[in-house]
Amino acid sequence: MTNNRCFAGLVCDCCYLIPLRLLERLSGSGDPNLASAAARTVRLTASMQAFRAQLSTGAPPPTAAVRTGLRRQVFTCSGFDDLPGDPARSESDPAVADPAVNQALDHAGTTWEFYNQIFKRESVDGHGKTLTSSVHYSQNYDNAFWNGQQMVYDDGDGRVFQNFTNALEVIGHELTHGVTQFTAQLLYRDQPGALNESFSDVFGSMVKQWSLGQSVDEADWLIGAGILAPGVKGKALRDMANPGTAYDDPLLGKDPQPGHMKDYVDTADDNGGVHTNSGIPNLAFVLAAKAIGGRAWDVTGRIWYVTLTERLTAQADFLKCANETVSVARDLYPQDASIANRVAKAWADVGVLSAPDAAVSAIALAPAASRAGAASSVAAIAEAAKPRRRKSKKG
Numbered sequence: 001m002t003n004n005r006c007f008a009g010l011v012c013d014c015c016y017l018i019p020l021r022l023l024e025r026l027s028g029s030g031d032p033n034l035a036s037a038a039a040r041t042v043r044l045t046a047s048m049q050a051f052r053a054q055l056s057t058g059a060p061p062p063t064a065a066v067r068t069g070l071r072r073q074v075f076t077c078s079g080f081d082d083l084p085g086d087p088a089r090s091e092s093d094p095a096v097a098d099p100a101v102n103q104a105l106d107h108a109g110t111t112w113e114f115y116n117q118i119f120k121r122e123s124v125d126g127h128g129k130t131l132t133s134s135v136h137y138s139q140n141y142d143n144a145f146w147n148g149q150q151m152v153y154d155d156g157d158g159r160v161f162q163n164f165t166n167a168l169e170v171i172g173h174e175l176t177h178g179v180t181q182f183t184a185q186l187l188y189r190d191q192p193g194a195l196n197e198s199f200s201d202v203f204g205s206m207v208k209q210w211s212l213g214q215s216v217d218e219a220d221w222l223i224g225a226g227i228l229a230p231g232v233k234g235k236a237l238r239d240m241a242n243p244g245t246a247y248d249d250p251l252l253g254k255d256p257q258p259g260h261m262k263d264y265v266d267t268a269d270d271n272g273g274v275h276t277n278s279g280i281p282n283l284a285f286v287l288a289a290k291a292i293g294g295r296a297w298d299v300t301g302r303i304w305y306v307t308l309t310e311r312l313t314a315q316a317d318f319l320k321c322a323n324e325t326v327s328v329a330r331d332l333y334p335q336d337a338s339i340a341n342r343v344a345k346a347w348a349d350v351g352v353l354s355a356p357d358a359a360v361s362a363i364a365l366a367p368a369a370s371r372a373g374a375a376s377s378v379a380a381i382a383e384a385a386k387p388r389r390r391k392s393k394k395g
């Protein structure tokens, strides 16, 4: 297993949908237009990462005022690199002619409603931050990303990637990077970075499942199902339930995600393989969710939410995350030991907990006295977990 190395104290800076590894591969393709777009994306990404590294991020102080309610703004860059661009639509405006603007606004709203209705969260920072999105960013640029302050979407090259704003789970994924930035602040490198990516996939997929009213057995567990252009041999960017099977294409190569610690990829690329090794915690979540059953956000998602927002810190690795999810399962559901058992078994099945560790974790059911301070928030989350009608509203 790798490590908890700290790189200049950076938390989640620019969190991109498309890993640099894929873009660098495309930049060497024989198609000059595709190679040019990918190379340009790599260059712009590097410059933005350097810029973001100078900024401090983190949650507002607990005493800061909380604004309630949904606030959204969408800007259009019209192919320029200047952020945020020109105003295109805000909260009270009717739909406009540009579908990318409407999709960015609608999907940001659905993501906000998911976090608000299920977890009582007021926006990504918990204090009512306006959800700002810019569409049509730059030209020949192949990515979507959260830059620490807002969402940014390009249109894709049309040959490999398209319609970044059309995939709800992609927008849920990117906005969850904002939630992580304001809570656990997981370092965007190695195992903490892979957890950062995994939490975004987990909650991005859950936003989509919630919007569709799907059970864990009905969910497709795909990330980016609609963003691969026609002709690309693949079903999505990632398959949480079957890591390593999302695509196998002459241009993109083969999906490299592992689903078990024995296949963990030690690499310097992609910030230590953050988009690759995330397959391991992704599969742990899917296995836990399927073992527990029902709708992912009701129990399993709640355990992962409390873990992300209350238990993890910047350098958390897979083992820490596994142990904390088991601990949270015990605290949220003290009357049902089978839930903690199923969470522990899921982490054992992907090789993060050994089977004996999983058994010990699940058997030790008494909540630690040191967690007394978290009891009130756990109680509030449990209260919020009571069944209620789901209301879907799109702006």
Ligand SMILES: [Zn+2]
Binding pocket: 015, 016, 017, 173, 174, 177, 197, 200
């Ligand atoms: Zn991401």
